[in-house]
Amino acid sequence: MGQIRAVLCGYYGKGNGGDEALLASLLQMLPDRVTPVVLSGNPQQTRDRYGVESCDRFSAFEVGKALRTSQAFIWGGGSLMQDATSFISPLYYGGTMAWAQQQGLKTIAWAQGIGPLHRRSIREITKRVLQGCTAVSVRDRASARLVEEWKIEPLLAPDPVWALEDTPVEALENLPSPRIAVTLRSHPQLTPQRLQVLTEALYKLQRATDACILLVPFQFSQDLEIARAIASQLPGSHKILMLEDPRELKGLYGGVEMAIGMRLHSLIMAAARGCRCSALSYDPKVTQLMNDLDLSGWELAQLPEDSQAIADTWIDDFVKEKVLEIEKIEALRDRALLHGKLLEQFVCNS
Structure with missing residues (x-):
């Protein structure tokens, strides 16, 4: 053939x-x-x-x-x-x-x-x-x-990114641990007031955990300005990591202890690597993932005004056991590969 x-x-x-x-x-x-x-x-x-x-x-x-x-x-x-x-x-x-x-x-x-x-x-x-x-x-x-x-x-079947093969990020070797990856994006629901509350919560999370905060823009045109705004208010160890290869983006989460994300695929990548996760939802697809994986977090429209309440939730996440069991992660990866089986069946054999 x-x-x-x-x-x-x-x-x-x-x-x-x-x-x-x-x-x-x-x-x-x-x-x-x-x-x-x-x-x-x-x-x-x-x-x-x-x-x-x-x-x-x-x-x-x-x-x-x-x-x-x-x-x-x-x-x-x-x-x-x-x-x-x-x-x-x-x-x-x-x-x-x-x-x-x-x-x-x-x-x-x-x-x-x-x-x-x-x-x-x-x-x-x-x-x-x-x-x-x-x-x-x-x-x-x-x-x-x-x-x-x-x-x-x-x-x-689950999103294919559950099964994406990843690449280690060498830059992590030079950064202190523990590490927390944060991905926020511009959106009408992420108002300046809410961004300030989240920034204050990140400051309190960092103070409680002594973590290096990694700000990870997934789309530079929408995320980078927000990452820079947060970085300017973090006195502790932090870095903006600008990774363009998606395999490195996923690999990043193999070197962090926790992920906080708005973007769907930042949370999928983190969960696939067994990382603790907390979500900030701007879209039903993110809310559904929160519910499916039983993640902590909030829809942005219901974000608490008290930054300490947010920080306390994140601190609890940081110190608890991993969110997902290895068996559940493997099951999601295996089921995601069904999308590949469909390609074999209908592209090559029909």
Whole structure:
């Protein structure tokens, strides 16, 4: 049997560590027979980082050429079809999926988190392109229930990043321990007042634990300014760690004792490494992970105004046993690999 070319479409090459981790997970799980062609916002960076063919996601000419010379098209994970942040984004992803289907490619919606879908038009586009897919896999129960309403039977499995292979971060060797990794992102719910309360709580956590605070921006354009603002108010040991390779981002959590995060994939990476975790939720997907893993934390809208109350919760987390048992972590990793089994079944064998 010969090679199969597959176009991979997601929020790639845009500097978002979580989406890059999804791409790395997808490339890791692709069968050997599949040659990937990645649609990227930064094709040269994607080629250099992963050693794959890549083209400009915004060039209709390049995308069209990729589709004409390929046999499969894969939405590569994440919340691509949602209109909570923008209605333009689902138009792009829905449009490229529909284009691939018109070209006769096998199409797979892979490891998706569907919704929220507030606009009727976006909901209808999502329904139509998913119904035209060869296979659909989702990463959460809410997405599964939604597509089941559309008479689609999805594979439900944990986020693929649970199974991402990681790389150690050499820079940690020069930093004192214990270490606590913190990832916050800009969001309307993270008001200046709430950020100040969290900064004060981090100061109190550091004073109680004598920990080195690692501020880890997952998307520099959204996270770095916040990291710098917090760093300017921490008198103890701290460092802003700017890691671009998602395998290093996950590897980082093998060298810290605790993680505090807003971003979904910062918490998944930390939990996958058996790290103590506390969440700050701005989105239902983060709240669901908090509930599934029984993590401490708050939805930002209900964040306590008392920084000491927050610090006390974090201190309790820091001194207790690990959040997840090894058996549960391994089960989540093994189930996440089901997304790879789907690729083997529907890309190579159908």
